[in-house]
Amino acid sequence: MAHTREDPRSVPTELRPYLEELVRRTRTVCGPHLVSVLAVGSLALGDYRHGRSDIDVTVVVEPSLPGSALHDLAGALAHPHLPCPAAGLELVVYGTDFVGRPSGAAGYLLNLNTGPLLPNRADLDAARSPAFWYVIDRSVAHQTGLTLFGRPVREVIAAPDRPDLLTAIRASVREHSDGEGHLADNRVLNGCRSVVFCRTGRWLAKRVAAREVALAEEEFRPLVEAAVRSFERPRSSAIPLPATEVRTFLAWVRARVDQTTRAAGT
Numbered sequence: 001m002a003h004t005r006e007d008p009r010s011v012p013t014e015l016r017p018y019l020e021e022l023v024r025r026t027r028t029v030c031g032p033h034l035v036s037v038l039a040v041g042s043l044a045l046g047d048y049r050h051g052r053s054d055i056d057v058t059v060v061v062e063p064s065l066p067g068s069a070l071h072d073l074a075g076a077l078a079h080p081h082l083p084c085p086a087a088g089l090e091l092v093v094y095g096t097d098f099v100g101r102p103s104g105a106a107g108y109l110l111n112l113n114t115g116p117l118l119p120n121r122a123d124l125d126a127a128r129s130p131a132f133w134y135v136i137d138r139s140v141a142h143q144t145g146l147t148l149f150g151r152p153v154r155e156v157i158a159a160p161d162r163p164d165l166l167t168a169i170r171a172s173v174r175e176h177s178d179g180e181g182h183l184a185d186n187r188v189l190n191g192c193r194s195v196v197f198c199r200t201g202r203w204l205a206k207r208v209a210a211r212e213v214a215l216a217e218e219e220f221r222p223l224v225e226a227a228v229r230s231f232e233r234p235r236s237s238a239i240p241l242p243a244t245e246v247r248t249f250l251a252w253v254r255a256r257v258d259q260t261t262r263a264a265g266t
Contacts, residue, residue: 010146011039012048015055018085023149025076026059033065035096036150038157040141047205051234054088054115057148058141060156061109063095070110074122079114087235088115092134099138099157104164106131117235132171135160139168140203166261169194173257177250184241185230191253192224198260207231220249 011019023037041056042048048055059073070093075081077091093110106126113121123129139160145153160168173194176187189206196202196209204212207228214224223245230239 010046011043011148012050014050014085015043015048018055018082019057019148021082022057022077022089025082026073027149029069029073029076030059030061030065033062033069034059034150035062036060036153036156037148038141038153039146039148040137041090042205044140044144044146045203045205047207048086049232050086052231053086054090054118055084055086056137057089057091058137058145058157059091059093059110060096060099060150061093063097065095065109070124071122074110074112077112077114078120078122079116079118084115086115088113088118090118092137094157096156102158102161102164104131104135104160104167106134108134130171130175132168132175135164135168136172139165143203162264166198166257166264169197170254170257170261173250173254177247177254179246183230183235183238184243184246185227185238188224188227188241188246188249189231191250192227195253195256198257220252223249 019039026037027034036059038058038060039056040058042053043056073093077089079089089112091112092108094108098107106129108126109124111121111123111126111129113119138157141153142157142159145157147153173191176182176190179187189210192213193204193206193209196204196212210224210228214221223241226239226241230241233239
């Protein structure tokens with residue numbers, strides 16, 4: 001990667017040309033206002049699955065970036081203008097004045113979703129989005145984000161305060177409990193990751209977290225192992241999971257998260 005601070009081998013080979021071009025276009029549009037381009041999500045956690053995972057990228061800019069540049073950036077990175085080799089690109093732009101301090105808000109300047117399996121969306125109004133997605137993503141980024149360009153992640157992204165983070169995890173579990181718009185395997189694996197975070201304070205890759213839950217919770221082991229097998233397949237061939245068992249598991253997850261929240265006094 002251009003101006004990479006991380007070992008480039010940490011980025012999957014099939015994504016390197018795409019991410020190099022993404023960085024190049026972002027630098028062209030943002031110019032001297034660009035501070036960092038960071039790989040987050042499954043890339044940062046070492047659990048990217050080609051054909052299944054999205055590419056998650058966080059861009060940090062100076063607040064002086066002209067508003068028109070956000071529109072230009074969305075156009076420059078939109079699929080198929082820049083063909084996305086993954087299921088989709090989820091890219092979030094923050095200003096340094098927001099992302100450098102802990103916050104429980106969404107707070108983005110641009111939220112771009114694009115790709116072959118994602119509906120194109122370029123949202124400039126953070127107030128319209130549930131905050132929990134972004135709080136959790138910033139927590140993961142602060143812990144393990146990969147710097148593709150510019151300043152290292154911990155110099156630019158503050159970790160959310162624990163009460164805000166636990167509130168976000170509770171909201172995430174509620175979202176996945178409802179199930180609408182989410183694959184069953186991803187609902188289960190997100191639940192595993194939430195439980196392990198509550199126990200350890202660390203974000204793990206979904207499959208690693210699933211192994212920990214499967215070993216510790218015999219009752220849920222068959223469901224969790226089935227979710228891992230499904231997750232290792234493309235989205236189009238995901239394995240159906242028993243709806244009742246998924247709901248029961250997520251109710252258990254929610255109870256564990258609520259227990260941690262109460263213990264933390266939030």
